[in-house]
Amino acid sequence: MEAYLGRQPGTWSIGRSIILELETALTFALDKRLLPGLSSDIAEVVSTIPEDWLLAWNDLWGRAENYRFGLENAARIAGTIEGEDYEQATLPVRELTAKAALERLTAQAGALGNSPDPQLTSIDHLVALGTQKQVTLFTGLGFHLIPDDERTRRTRQELACAVRILAGGDLHTRFWLLVDRFFYEVYRPWREARLQAMEQLEMRARTALGKLDQIPRVDWLPARNPLLRHPELREAVQNGRLHVFFWVEPFGLPDTWLLEPGYVAVSFAEGGVIFQNFQAWAQDVAGRAQALGDPTRLVILRMIRHFGMVNTEIADYLGISRPTVSVHAKILREAGLIHSHQEGRLVRHR
Numbered sequence: 001m002e003a004y005l006g007r008q009p010g011t012w013s014i015g016r017s018i019i020l021e022l023e024t025a026l027t028f029a030l031d032k033r034l035l036p037g038l039s040s041d042i043a044e045v046v047s048t049i050p051e052d053w054l055l056a057w058n059d060l061w062g063r064a065e066n067y068r069f070g071l072e073n074a075a076r077i078a079g080t081i082e083g084e085d086y087e088q089a090t091l092p093v094r095e096l097t098a099k100a101a102l103e104r105l106t107a108q109a110g111a112l113g114n115s116p117d118p119q120l121t122s123i124d125h126l127v128a129l130g131t132q133k134q135v136t137l138f139t140g141l142g143f144h145l146i147p148d149d150e151r152t153r154r155t156r157q158e159l160a161c162a163v164r165i166l167a168g169g170d171l172h173t174r175f176w177l178l179v180d181r182f183f184y185e186v187y188r189p190w191r192e193a194r195l196q197a198m199e200q201l202e203m204r205a206r207t208a209l210g211k212l213d214q215i216p217r218v219d220w221l222p223a224r225n226p227l228l229r230h231p232e233l234r235e236a237v238q239n240g241r242l243h244v245f246f247w248v249e250p251f252g253l254p255d256t257w258l259l260e261p262g263y264v265a266v267s268f269a270e271g272g273v274i275f276q277n278f279q280a281w282a283q284d285v286a287g288r289a290q291a292l293g294d295p296t297r298l299v300i301l302r303m304i305r306h307f308g309m310v311n312t313e314i315a316d317y318l319g320i321s322r323p324t325v326s327v328h329a330k331i332l333r334e335a336g337l338i339h340s341h342q343e344g345r346l347v348r349h350r
Helices: 018-030 032-037 040-047 051-061 070-078 086-095 098-111 122-140 150-165 172-192 195-209 231-238 273-291 295-303 311-318 322-334
Strands: 012-015 243-247 257-260 263-267 340-343 346-349
Touching (some): 018 040, 018 070, 040 172, 070 086, 070 257, 086 172, 098 150, 295 311, 311 346
Parallel strands (some): 012 243, 243 263
Antiparallel strands (some): 257 263, 340 346
C-alpha cells in the first residue's frame, strides 16, 4: 500500500508536529494527576490556564480526563501529523467529515487485508476499522497483543473521541474554539521561549543520523527510546520496513511514539525532569508496596483505619509484643502510610 504521508520505508526525516505537541500539552493541562511529576516549566503551562477554560472543557467532555487523544487520531486520519504551522496542520482536520474519514480507513483496511463489517453503522464502522488497523499494524511487526487488551480498548475510546470533533460531529465547533484559545493564549507563548532548545535538539539529531536516503542509525538514541526498547520496532526499522519520523518535541519525553502503515513517529529526547520524577514516584510506590508485603502490617492498617490505637492495644489484639508492633509501625511510618505520636508512655498510631 502507499506509504503514510508518501514517506518511503527505509528512510527517515526530522521535524516538528504541532498536533502531537498540542495533544501532549492538553493531556498535561487536563489530568491533574500528572501535575506532581511535571517539570517546573511545563507546570507553568498548566498554571496559566484560565479557570473558565477548564470549566468549559469539563462541560465539553463531561470530565476532563474523559478526553482521549481525539486530536491526534483525527490528524492521523487527515494525514497532518507532521508540520509545525498550527493553521495548516489543523485545517484539514477541522474540514474532515466522518464520511471522508471512513473512506480513508476503508481503503487502508483493504490494503492491510482487513474486511469491513457491513452490519455496523458508519460511526461504529469507523471506530472498528481504525482499531482493526492498529491491531494489524502491531501484529504485522511481531508484537504479541492480548485480545481486547488495554491498548485496543484505548484505541477505540480515542477514535470515538476523534469522530466527535470531525466536521459535523456533535463537539466540532466547541472543541475547536477551546483548542484555538488554548493554543493562542497559553501554549504558543510558552513554546516560543523553547524554540532555540528545539533547534539544538534537531541539529544534534541530524549530525548523528547522516544521509536522508538511508536506513537511519539508532545507536545514538537514549536507551529508553522505543526504537531500542522494542526489538520488533528496531528490527522493522533496520530491515527497511518503516520510515522513521524523528519528532522534535519540547517536553523531554523519551518514550513517545505512534505507528502508521510503513511509518513510525518517535520522540528522540533524553529523559527529562518528567522521566526523573516518574522514577522517583516509582521508587516511592515500590517502598510502600514493600511495606505492605507483610500480613501483620496489613492487619494493623485495617485496625487503625478509622480510629487510632496505641501500641499496647495492637499488641494485645494480635498476640505479639509491643517491640514487634514498634518495628512494624516504623516500617509503615517510613513508607508514609501511618502517623505516630507519643501519649505518655504509650504510642498512638493513626
